[in-house]
Amino acid sequence: MSALAHRSFSKMNGIGNEIVVLDLRARPVAVSAADARAIASEVPYDQLMVLQPPRTQGTEAFVRIYNNDGSESAACGNGMRCVARQVFAESASDALTFETKAGLLNCWRGASPELYTVDMGPPKLGWKDIPLAEEFRDTRSIELQIGPIDAPVLHTPSVVSMGNPHAIFWVDDVNAHDLARFGPLLENHPIFPERANITLAQIVDRDHIVIRTWERGVGLTKACGSAACATAVAAARLRRTNRTVHITLPGGELGIEWRERDDHVLMTGPAAFEFEGRLDPALFAAASS
């Protein structure tokens, strides 16, 4: 029987981004891509956040992040707020540090019990860091378009890595484009060797942006926290907004600050608990990596 059978999980959400938190710290076991897909077939999620024992002193856990197609990501803003909520519930501290494949992340609980802040670290802006398949000196606007060559539907995105790759297309109305149609084409465009999260962004004013995201490895989601961070950085780099903005996503609101003093991006928003369950052993019968 799989060592994952009967393990307890929490179903949570970060402004509608569907998150499952699986805490394996007490009895660690490796989770394969096939396991992640099997879990998604029982408890539909956008991201599975797996807490493994800490690798670095002073951290609570090493967090592995899986999309529902079984692929792994180094960053998930909404998922990290859910993880923070769960671990803060058993801690007297107001600040905790986690490790992900993208590095160490500090989290704080806010004044309101539902609000959590995650320091998502500094953005990476070089073309090799995104990564892109070819050199672009200025990643504020790269040459990429979709639709007729003389009347592109979406074009000239900004690209940013928040530990995971993001392309942000600037539009007048995020709801005027068929993201479900263009998202998969852009996610898998050869310019993105590791695929990319695709965001439509509408700047309302210098303090407010509206976004919709097609997530790599998932599809359309109600919210993508790292996309909100990437969009805030990209808009500030273009001098179209201030470095502190609020972002409206289909599932709710996030506050983002791209801090001047250390280049770090801070994301603040809620994390909601839905229910607890145990993984059905039958799920893993056919799951092999």
Ligand SMILES: N[C@@H](CCC[C@H](N)C(=O)O)C(=O)O
């Ligand atoms: N929902 C997330 C992003 C999750 C990872 C992404 N799909 C990827 O593969 O990079 C968020 O809140 O940041």
